[in-house]
Each structure stands twice: as C-alpha cells, then as structure tokens.
Amino acid sequence: MRPKSDHASGGSAAAAAAYAASQPSEFDSIDPILHLIRFLPYGFLRPPRLRLKLPSSLALPSPMTVFSLVLLTYFAVVSGLVYDVIVEPPGIGSTQDRSTGAVRPVVFLPGRVNGQYIIEGLSSGFMFVLGGVGLILMDLALDRNRARSVRISFASFGISAIVIAYAMSMLFIRIKIPGYLW
Amino acid sequence: MGAKAENGVKPPPLAPSSFPFPFLRTLKLKTKQQELLIRVSALALIYVLAFAVRLFSVLRYESMIHEFDPYFNYRTTLFLTKNGFYEFWNWFDAESWYPLGRIIGGTLFPGLMVTAALIYRALRFLTFAIHIREVCVLTAPFFASNTTLVAYFFGKEIWDAGAGLAAAALIAICPGYISRSVAGSYDNEGVAIFALLLTFYFFVKAVNTGSLAWGLASAFGYFYMVSAWGGYVFIINLVPLYVLVLLITGRYSMRLYVAYNCMYILGMLLAMQIRFVGFQHVQSGEHMAAMGVFFLMQVFYFVDWVKYILHDPKLFHSFLRITLTCSISVGALALGIGMATGYISPWTGRFYSLLDPTYAKDHIPIIASVSEHQPTAWSSFMFDFHILLFLFPAGLYFCFKRLSDATIFIVMYGLTSMYFAGVMVRLILVATPAVCLISAVAVSATIKNLTRLIRTKSKASQTGSSKGTSSLKASAKASLDQALPFQRNAAIALLAGAFYLLSRYAIHCTWVTSEAYSSPSIVLAARGAHGGRVIFDDYREAYFWLRQNTSPDAKVMSWWDYGYQITAMGNRTVIVDNNTWNNTHIATVGRAMSSYEDEAYEIMQSLDVDYVLVVFGGVTGYSSDDINKFLWMVRIGGGVFPVIKEPDYLVNGEYRVDKGAAPKMLNCLMYKLCYYRFGELTTEYGKPTGYDRARGVEIGNKNVKLEYLEEAFTTSNWIVRIYKVKPPKNRW
Numbered sequence: 001m002r003p004k005s006d007h008a009s010g011g012s013a014a015a016a017a018a019y020a021a022s023q024p025s026e027f028d029s030i031d032p033i034l035h036l037i038r039f040l041p042y043g044f045l046r047p048p049r050l051r052l053k054l055p056s057s058l059a060l061p062s063p064m065t066v067f068s069l070v071l072l073t074y075f076a077v078v079s080g081l082v083y084d085v086i087v088e089p090p091g092i093g094s095t096q097d098r099s100t101g102a103v104r105p106v107v108f109l110p111g112r113v114n115g116q117y118i119i120e121g122l123s124s125g126f127m128f129v130l131g132g133v134g135l136i137l138m139d140l141a142l143d144r145n146r147a148r149s150v151r152i153s154f155a156s157f158g159i160s161a162i163v164i165a166y167a168m169s170m171l172f173i174r175i176k177i178p179g180y181l182w
Numbered sequence: 183m184g185a186k187a188e189n190g191v192k193p194p195p196l197a198p199s200s201f202p203f204p205f206l207r208t209l210k211l212k213t214k215q216q217e218l219l220i221r222v223s224a225l226a227l228i229y230v231l232a233f234a235v236r237l238f239s240v241l242r243y244e245s246m247i248h249e250f251d252p253y254f255n256y257r258t259t260l261f262l263t264k265n266g267f268y269e270f271w272n273w274f275d276a277e278s279w280y281p282l283g284r285i286i287g288g289t290l291f292p293g294l295m296v297t298a299a300l301i302y303r304a305l306r307f308l309t310f311a312i313h314i315r316e317v318c319v320l321t322a323p324f325f326a327s328n329t330t331l332v333a334y335f336f337g338k339e340i341w342d343a344g345a346g347l348a349a350a351a352l353i354a355i356c357p358g359y360i361s362r363s364v365a366g367s368y369d370n371e372g373v374a375i376f377a378l379l380l381t382f383y384f385f386v387k388a389v390n391t392g393s394l395a396w397g398l399a400s401a402f403g404y405f406y407m408v409s410a411w412g413g414y415v416f417i418i419n420l421v422p423l424y425v426l427v428l429l430i431t432g433r434y435s436m437r438l439y440v441a442y443n444c445m446y447i448l449g450m451l452l453a454m455q456i457r458f459v460g461f462q463h464v465q466s467g468e469h470m471a472a473m474g475v476f477f478l479m480q481v482f483y484f485v486d487w488v489k490y491i492l493h494d495p496k497l498f499h500s501f502l503r504i505t506l507t508c509s510i511s512v513g514a515l516a517l518g519i520g521m522a523t524g525y526i527s528p529w530t531g532r533f534y535s536l537l538d539p540t541y542a543k544d545h546i547p548i549i550a551s552v553s554e555h556q557p558t559a560w561s562s563f564m565f566d567f568h569i570l571l572f573l574f575p576a577g578l579y580f581c582f583k584r585l586s587d588a589t590i591f592i593v594m595y596g597l598t599s600m601y602f603a604g605v606m607v608r609l610i611l612v613a614t615p616a617v618c619l620i621s622a623v624a625v626s627a628t629i630k631n632l633t634r635l636i637r638t639k640s641k642a643s644q645t646g647s648s649k650g651t652s653s654l655k656a657s658a659k660a661s662l663d664q665a666l667p668f669q670r671n672a673a674i675a676l677l678a679g680a681f682y683l684l685s686r687y688a689i690h691c692t693w694v695t696s697e698a699y700s701s702p703s704i705v706l707a708a709r710g711a712h713g714g715r716v717i718f719d720d721y722r723e724a725y726f727w728l729r730q731n732t733s734p735d736a737k738v739m740s741w742w743d744y745g746y747q748i749t750a751m752g753n754r755t756v757i758v759d760n761n762t763w764n765n766t767h768i769a770t771v772g773r774a775m776s777s778y779e780d781e782a783y784e785i786m787q788s789l790d791v792d793y794v795l796v797v798f799g800g801v802t803g804y805s806s807d808d809i810n811k812f813l814w815m816v817r818i819g820g821g822v823f824p825v826i827k828e829p830d831y832l833v834n835g836e837y838r839v840d841k842g843a844a845p846k847m848l849n850c851l852m853y854k855l856c857y858y859r860f861g862e863l864t865t866e867y868g869k870p871t872g873y874d875r876a877r878g879v880e881i882g883n884k885n886v887k888l889e890y891l892e893e894a895f896t897t898s899n900w901i902v903r904i905y906k907v908k909p910p911k912n913r914w
Contacts, residue, residue, distance in 0.1 A: 031500040033507070060431060067582040070597060071575055077604040078571060083557040086539050109559075113698075114607055116559035124560040132575025135624060138676075139579070142631050159676070165572060166683065169564065176561050181693050 071129065079125025084118050091118045108176045124172055127165045134161030224347055225334060229327045232354035235692065236323040236364045238700035243717075245319045245366070248702040250743060250760050252368035253750035256318050258286060259295045259368075263302060263314050270295070271457075277755045278745060279767065280737050280790065288457040289763065293410030294373050297321065322363040322372030329376045330354045333615065333622075336383040339390065340581075340588045341623045344630065349622035355691040358566035358614035361699045371611055374411030379615050381407050381417055382595065385445055386588050389428075392437030397444030404445060405452035408459055415468050415533060416599075416612060421445070422475035424594050429482060433587060439483055446476050467521075467528045474513070481509045539605045554608040563603075565698070566610050568690045569683050573621035574600075580627045581620065589623075596620050629680060635673035704747065706804060706901075718802060721747065724795070724902035727895050728752035732793060739786065740795035741775070741808055741815065742768055748795065757789055765822065772819030773826055775852045776812070782851040783890040786907050793894060794905045798856040801865050801900040803875035810876065812852055813837060840879040848883040855905055858886045858893060863900075 083089075093106035109115045137158030141151045174180050211219065239248065247256050262270040273287045301324075302317045330350040337346030353359060362371040384400035387393075408414045425442050428434055450463045450472075463469045485505055492498045520526035528534075535542035539557060563571060578596070581589040599613035701707070706718040728738065729752050737755045738748055745759020758768050774785040786794070799807035808815075813828070820826040830846040831837070839847065847853060861872040861884025872884045894906040 030497065031503060033504070034500070063582045063585055067579060070578060070582075070593075073597070074575055074578075074600065077600055078560060078563055080557070080559045080563075080604070082539055082604045083559050086543060086557050113565055114553075114556060114559050114562045116561060121560045124564065128571040129575060131569075131572030132579075135572065135576035135628060136579045139576075139628065139631060142635070155672075162572070162679075166569070169571075173561065173564050177565075179697075181690070 071132070074132075075125050075129045078128055080116050080121035083116060084121060087115075089115070089117050093117050108172070110176075110178075113177065120172070120176075124169065127168045127172070130161050131165030131169070134158045134165060137161065221343065221347065225331065225350060228330050228334075228347075228350045228354050232327040232330045233323045235355055235695055236326060236360060238364070238696050239702050240319065240365045242700065243702055243705055245316055246702060246704070247315070247318060247368050247750075248364070248366040248704060249369070250703075250746050252318075252366070254746040254760065255294055255368050255370070256315065257746075257750040258290065259298050259318055260314060262295050262299045267296075278749055278759050278761075279764065280755045280757050282764065282767065284761065284763075289761070291370055291408075291410055291412065291458060292456070293377070293406060293408075294321070294368070294370050296409070297325075297373055298368075318368045319366050322367055322369070323365050325373050325376045326354070326359065326363045329359075329379055329615070332376065332379045332383055333619065336379060336386070337619055337622050337626075339383065339386055340592050340619065341626060345619075345622045345626035348625045349619045352570065352622055352625075352687075353615060353618040355688060355695075356567070356570070356614050356618055357691050357694040357699065358610045358617070360691070360695050361566070362611050364695070364699055366702055370411040371413075374407060374413060375611065375615065377403060377407035377410050378413070378417065378612070382591070385421060385441060386591050388441035388445065389438055389587050389591075392435070392440050394440060394444060397441045398448065400441070400445045401448035401452060404449035405455075408449075408453040409456050413612060414453070416602075418449075418463075418469055418472045420595060420598060422472045423598070424591050425475050425479065427590060427594065428587065429479070431590075433590070434482075438587075439479065442479060443476070446472055465526060466530075467526055468530070468533055470517070470526060474517075477509075477513060481505065536602055536605055536609075555606050558604050558607050558610065562607055562610065565694060566614070567617060569687045570617050570621045573624040574617050576628070577620035577622070577624035580623050592616060592619055592623075625680075625684075629677070632673045632677050632680070635669055636677075706802075708802075718804075718899050718901060720897035720899050720901035722751065723897045724895065724904060725751035727897075728754055728793070728795075728904065731895070736792040737790050738793045738795055739771060739774070739789065739791040741771065741797075741811060743811070744795065744797070754793075757791065765818070769819045769822035772815035773823050775808075776816050776819055776826055776831070776850050778846075778849055779851055779854060779888065779890055783907075786890075787910065791907050794855060794891065794907065796852065796855045796903050796905075798860075798900055798903055799876040800856070800860060800874040800881075801863065804901060805876050807856075807876060807901075808852060809839065809856055809874075815852070838879070839874060839877055839881055841882040843882045853883065854886045854888060855891070855903060857881050857883065858888060858903075858905075860900075861885060 089109070093109060094103050095106050096102070097104055107117065108120050109117050135158065137154045140146075141155035141158060143151070146154075247253055258270070258273075261273065270292075271287045273285075274283060275286045276283045278284050298314070298317050298321050301321065302312075302314050305312060305317065330353055333353045334346040334350040337343075337349035359375065362369060363375070381400055381403035384396055384403050388396035388400050404414070404417060407417060421442070425438065428438055453459050453463055454461060464473070485502060488501060489498050492501070517526070521528070529537070531542065531546045535546070535555075542555065567574075574596070578593060581593050596613070596616035596619075599609070599616050603610045603613040704721045706720075708716050708718070710716040725747060728736075728748065732754060734753075735755070737757065738752070739757045740748065742758040742760055742762055745756045745761075748754060748756050749759065758764075758771050762768060770785060770789070774782040777785070797807045798809065799805060800809075813831070816826055816828050816831055820828055831844050831850075833842055833844050838844075839853070857872070860874075860881065864871050865873050865875050870880050872881045873879075874881050888905070890908055891905040892908060893903070895904040897903070
C-alpha cells in the first residue's frame with residue numbers, strides 16, 4: 001500500500017520545491033513544474049529550511065473505534081432524532097385532568113404510530129442499544145483470553161441487559177399502542 | 183474393545199442407526215445429505231411462508247387492487263396486455279390531467295407492468311386462463327418469496343449458510359417489507375426490492391470473485407432496478423461510496439476494478455434505454471458521484487500500475503505529482519463547466535430533502551404533505567422491525583469483528599439505509615433487507631456460539647470417559663477449568679431464550695400484518711355495535727356510478743389523491759391525479775376548492791369540469807377525508823396563487839368547522855360540497871343534527887345552498903359525494 005505522505009504532498013508544487021531543494025540531485029527530476037518553480041520565483045528567493053512532517057495519526061482508525069461511532073449514530077437515528085428536529089415536538093406532553101384541573105405529564109404521544117415526544121424517543125432508543133450491547137457482551141464473555149471473573153460479569157451483564165431491554169420495549173409499545181397484540 | 187471404546191471413537195455426527203425416524207434409516211443418508219435436505223426443506227417452507235403471510239386481505243375481502251398508485255399500474259398493465267408493447271411504450275393518455283394529457287410511455291417505470299404481463303403471457307401459454315387482475319394482485323407476494331431466496335444466497339456470501347437461512351426467514355415475515363408487498367399492493371416497490379437485493383448480491387459476488395460474468399449479471403440486475411423504481415438512485419450512489427471506502431482502506435485489487443467498471447458502464451448504457459430516466463446518468467447531479475468515482479478509479483489504478491513498473495521511487499513521486507495535479511484540475515474544471523452551463527442539473531427536491539430534511543417543509547408543500555414522507559418516530563421502527571432493532575447493533579459488531587469486502591458492503595448498506603429510514607417513513611422498506619441480513623449474522627453467530635458451548639462440554643465428557651492416557655485427562659481437565667460455571671445449563675437456557683424471542687418476533691409480525699398492513703384502503707372496515715364487522719364499500723360504489731351514469735367524455739374534478747382510481751375504475755377523464763407532475767394544475771384545483779362558489783365556478787368552466795367529487799367522513803367518522811386534507815389544498819393553492827391565504831381559513835391559528843370557524847371557511851366550495859344537506863342529518867344518538875363524527879363537533883353552517891352545482895350522487899354512507907356542474911344560465 002502506498003504511504004499516505006505521498007498523497008498529501010503531491011498536490012502542492014511549493015512543498016514539492018522545498019522537498020526537492022533538500023534532495024542532493026535535482027536535475028534528475030522530470031517534473032516540469034519543479035523546473036519552472038526553481039527558476040521563478042525561487043531563482044532569487046531562498047526558501048526557508050523547514051522540517052515538514054505530517055502527523056502520524058493520519059492512519060485509519062481501528063474497526064472498533066468506527067463501530068462505537070456507528071453505535072452512537074444508530075442510537076440517534078432510532079430514537080427519532082430526525083423527527084425531533086423537523087417536527088419539533090415538546091420534550092414531554094401534558095394533559096389537563098378534567099376534574100381537578102391539575103396538569104399531568106404524558107410521556108407517550110397517544111393516537112398515532114408515527115409520532116413521539118422527545119423523551120420517549122430517547123428512552124426507547126436507549127433500550128434498543130442496551131439490547132444490542134447485551135448481545136455483544138455475551139459474545140465477549142466467550143473470549144477465552146480474558147480473566148474468568150471478567151467473563152462471568154460480562155455474561156451476567158449481557159443476559160440481564162437483553163432481558164431488561166426486551167421487557168421494557170414490550171412495555172413501551174404496549175403503552176403506546178393500546179390494542180397491541182390483543 | 184467394548185462399547186465404551188466404540189463410543190469414544192465414533193465420529194460426532196449422528197449415525198443413521200440412532201436416528202429416531204425408522205423410515206429414514208432405510209435411506210441411510212450421510213451427514214452432508216442430511217444437512218442439504220434440512221436446508222432445502224427449510225428454504226421451501228420459507229418460500230411458501232413468505233407468500234402465504236401476505237394473503238390476509240385476499241382471504242378477508244376479495245382479490246382486488248389496494249390503495250391509489252396500484253390502480254394506475256393496473257390500468258397500464260391492462261393496456262399493455264391488450265395493445266402490445268409498442269403501443270404501451272408510445273402511449274399518450276388524454277384521459278388524465280385534462281386538458282394537458284400525460285405522456286405515459288415516457289413518464290413511468292415499466293418494469294412492474296412488463297413483469298406482470300410476462301407472467302400473464304407465460305400462464306396463458308400453459309393454458310391457465312386467468313384474468314390479468316389476479317396476476318397483478320399476486321405479483322408482489324411472488325416476488326417477496328423470490329427475495330427470500332436471494333437473501334439466502336446473499337447471507338451465505340456475507341457470513342455462512344446458517345446466516346443465509348436466518349436472513350431468508352427474517353425477511354420473509356418482516357413487517358417493513360410486508361407493508362409494501364402485501365397481495366393487492368401492486369406497486370413498484372414489490373418488484374424493486376427484489377431487483378435491489380439481486381443487484382447488490384451480484385455486485386458483491388463480482389467483487390469477491392472478480393469474474394466478468396458476475397459483473398455483467400449485476401449490470402442487468404441494475405437495469406431491472408432502473409426499469410422498476412425511482413429508488414435506483416440509491417444503488418448508483420451506494421456502490422461508488424462502497425468502492426471509495428474499499429480504495430481508502432486498501433482493499434483493492436483487479437477484482438474491484440473489473441466489477442465496478444463492468445457494472446457502471448454497462449448499467450449506465452442499459453439504464454438509458456428507459457425513456458423516463460433518459461440521459462440522467464450523465465446529466466443529473468445525483469448520478470455524478472458514480473461518474474466521479476469511475477474516473478478516480480481509472481487514475482488510481484493507472485498510477486498504481488505505473489508504480490509497479492517504475493522501480494525508481496523519486497521518478498515515481500514526480501510522476502504522481504503531475505498526474506494528481508492534472509487529474510484534479512481537469513475533473514474540477516469539467517464539473518465546474520457542467521454545473522455553470524446547467525448541463526449537470528442540481529439535486530431534485532425529492533432527493534435533496536433526504537440530505538437536508540428541513541428543506542421540504544419550507545419549500546415544497548406537496549412533498550411535505552404526503553404522510554409517507556414524514557420523518558420516522560421510534561414506534562414506527564419498533565412496529566416494523568421488533569427484535570431486529572436489538573440484533574442490528576450486535577450484527578454490526580460481528581461484521582466489524584470479521585471485516586471482509588462483503589461485510590463492509592452490508593455494513594455500509596445498513597447504515598446509509600437506516601439513516602434514510604429515519605428521515606422518511608416510506609424508506610423503512612429500503613432498510614429492511616439490510617437490517618434482516620445484519621440481524622441474521624447476529625442470530626447465526628450467537629446461536630453458533632451457544633451450541634458450541636453445549637457441544638464442547640459433551641465432547642470433553644466423552645473424551646474424559648474413554649480409556650485415554652493421563653495427558654489427555656489433564657488437558658480435558660484444563661479445558662474444563664477455563665469454562666464458565668454452569669456453562670452447559672446456561673447455554674441451553676439461553677438457546678431456549680433465543681427461541682422464545684424469535685417466536686415472539688413471528689407472532690408480532692403476523693399480528694402487524696393482519697391488523698395494520700392488510701387493509702385495501704379502498705374498502706373500509708369497522709367494528710359494528712355488536713362486535714360484527716361492518717364493511718364500507720363506498721368508493722367502488724361511487725366509481726361504478728360514475729362509470730354507468732355519466733357521459734363517456736365527462737370530466738371529473740377531485741383532489742389528486744383519487745385521480746388514479748377514478749380513471750381506472752370510473753373510466754372517466756380527471757383533471758389532476760396522483761402523478762403530481764404539474765404543481766400549477768394542482769394549485770388551480772386547490773384554489774377552486776377553497777374559493778367561494780362563484781369564483782370556483784369560473785375556474786371550473788375554464789377547465790371544462792362536468793362533475794366534482796369529494797370525500798366526506800362526517801357520517802362514518804372516517805378521518806382521511808377531504809375536510810381534513812383541506813389545509814393542504816389551501817397551502818398548495820396559495821403557493822401558486824397568492825390570493826388564497828391560509829390564515830383566512832383559521833381562527834387563532836386553529837382549524838375549525840363549527841360555529842366559531844372563519845367565515846371564508848364556512849362558505850368555501852369544499853365546505854359547501856361536503857356539508858350540503860348534512861345539517862338535516864342525525865349522525866349519533868344524543869347529539870344535535872349536523873354533528874360531524876370525524877371532527878367531533880357540530881358544524882357551523884347547516885343551511886348550505888348551492889347555486890352553480892347540484893347534487894348528483896351520494897354513497898350509502900355519505901363517504902363519496904358527486905356533484906354535477908350546471909351549465910351557464912341563459913341570458914334571460
């Protein structure tokens with residue numbers, strides 16, 4: 001694979017001139033731009049002696065870093081972030097109790113499948129991600145290279161996460177859609 | 183030398199003699215054959231399941247076409263089977279968008295109609311004399327079954343055969359897919375999802391094998407997709423993005439070069455055969471990414487080849503600099519000239535609103551008014567995916583753990599399609615295959631882990647029981663120590679839990695299909711007072727009345743939702759229909775509906791309107807009627823004719839139809855047509871006359887008098903009302 005520094009320095013002719021100036025033999029180059037630049041303006045200007053080095057952190061991120069970013073994006077999308085940005089619902093709804101006149105909060109937007117308040121979206125999204133993380137922890141628990149206590153805690157965490165996530169999601173959907181499944 | 187040693191030496195798979203079914207013993211199948219039998223029978227059952235689960239509405243009502251868009255597709259398919267392909271391809275329809283007409287041959291995607299017509303011809307050839315309507319109704323379930331097969335092969339390509347089977351099973355009943363491919367929903371998406379998955383599968387296969395044959399197959403798959411649905415833009419943008427990611431991560435080789443070049447060039451040439459698409463692949467901004475990546479790839483591979491030939495690194499650096507400056511400047515210049523001269527058109531509103539979701543709300547009310555284009559809330563995701571929402575992140579984790587070209591592709595497909603599904607509810611359909619495939623990876627990997635836990639324990643106990651050497655016993659003990667406590671029991675319990683979750687998924691999918699996605703929309707059903715089912719067939723009653731009681735050249739004005747159905751079932755000319763290609767024409771109709779009766783009469787005279795059709799839900803409580811859609815008519819009309827102002831129809835920002843409603847609202851044409859004679863009707867026990875059940879209020883203007891129209895027909899439940907436009911009065 002080609003080293004990354006070539007890509008970055010390829011486009012700029014001035015940097016090329018500085019690079020070529022530090023090389024011992026400059027007459028070997030077939031680069032016309034280099035010869036042009038050497039003549040004008042660097043025929044009478046003297047470029048400073050810099051030590052340009054690209055940061056070595058330009059390497060590709062590891063798969064697991066990308067995966068954690070992906071998980072964050074998934075949480076944002078599945079909690080209905082786009083819906084929140086466009087429709088701008090309130091964070092939590094409210095009804096007025098008819099007899100007492102007190103204002104009661106309503107967490108789940110009733111009546112429609114495709115509608116939500118911000119908080120209910122975020123909590124449901126959190127449950128989905130928790131279930132996914134539970135499955136991941138269960139797989140990590142089978143890794144034989146870790147300590148036994150770590151594996152046991154991963155396994156128990158993972159199983160409880162899945163159970164809780166599934167139970168809560170079912171509860172949420174039952175509250176939201178009154179006729180669900182019966 | 184006894185039974186004990188024999189037990190220890192016997193191979194792990196079950197021998198035929200220990201199989202519970204006696205008749206299979208005679209067949210003496212080897213393990214490989216048993217596995218193949220299980221796989222093939224599972225796939226056959228999944229195929230039948232995918233077809234059967236979509237048949238709810240056919241069994242409940244009858245075999246009819248649902249919704250609005252499928253009626254247009256049905257009418258064009260009918261025309262195709264009657265008049266042949268060339269008449270269809272050059273068809274100019276004078277019966278819709280009066281007086282403009284519509285060039286149907288050049289403004290539709292023919293894939294669905296041609297597919298249904300071919301199936302019809304094939305069945306007729308085999309002397310099955312069925313009506314084309316039956317073929318149209320059952321096309322979508324048939325292609326859904328085919329999609330499960332493609333999903334199996336795709337899953338096998340990404341992970342292994344187990345994941346393929348899981349993917350096929352998940353996608354067979356996933357509600358996100360069922361919603362647009364139920365029997366009777368004769369729409370482009372039913373065929374397009376099959377074409378999408380097929381194209382992606384062929385392309386991934388081409389990248390994995392580097393074979394020209396698979397590249398060619400993917401080009402033809404792309405052609406089928408372009409002919410079927412406007413969503414092909416997703417393919418032509420995802421594939422270049424994937425190629426770019428592969429180039430960046432260094433996973434490139436000759437295979438990628440062959441696959442992408444073959445697919446892009448041939449696919450582009452084939453796509454230009456569809457008149458509706460035309461030259462968009464070289465002219466439209468949405469397709470420029472593919473072209474850019476194509477040229478980038480040529481430069482990339484050229485430079486790579488030169489580097490391989492040149493053995494002098496300094497010379498190569500100079501060559502690289504020259505090439506890069508030249509190619510970047512040429513590319514930028516070409517793009518700049520193209521956009522400046524207008525040859526390359528910018529992104530159209532429909533697709534631009536996917537990148538910037540707030541755009542449609544502010545600028546294009548027609549796009550914003552469609553309920554399918556609303557952004558997605560969490561409950562829609564849960565409704566359409568259920569436990570796949572948990573399995574998706576886990577599947578992503580497994581794919582990231584074992585990165586290969588195929589898993590990178592499915593991850594990218596899943597992420598991009600999930601983002602678009604979050605922007606628009608309708609696009610959950612496009613995300614469904616990716617979510618099912620990635621979830622299948624999670625299911626397969628997890629179940630494999632759990633069964634491995636169960637099987638290693640039993641293998642250790644088997645080797646422990648044999649008369650092995652002491653070293654064997656020591657190693658068996660060591661492996662036992664590293665295992666988790668109660669490993670085997672926990673694994674069995676977790677397997678039971680996984681089985682429980684998957685069965686809950688199946689129950690959820692069946693319930694959702696039965697309750698939410700199997701309604702034909704043209705026939706309404708409700709629970710009566712004693713729990714019995716009441717059917718409202720008013721739409722078809724009205725269209726049939728139109729067909730039989732009006733003159734053949736009568737023109738019908740209605741809101742654009744009903745245009746396709748009126749032309750298909752009523753067989754009459756309409757002013758505007760669901761194609762919504764001419765915003766000014768729709769705005770004219772919207773203006774007519776929201777003006778006073780005399781202004782509206784002038785507009786109707788200019789359009790030669792004979793009949794006006796409105797949909798009214800006040801008697802039945804039907805909430806998708808024209809009064810609830812009225813504000814959209816005002817907005818769209820007001821967008822073109824500033825004389826229509828939305829605040830005129832609202833009271834304090836609130837939309838009302840009762841006594842406190844705005845005076846313009848109480849006297850506009852739509853109000854009069856909907857509530858004519860309604861003030862005399864008692865709709866609910868204990869409520870005054872003129873009580874609107876859909877809005878829940880008593881109407882404000884009960885004494886509606888019509889001067890220029892007269893009532894022609896009202897259906898039995900008052901859902902559809904048709905009015906005849908009176909000819910202009912004589913001078914005396």
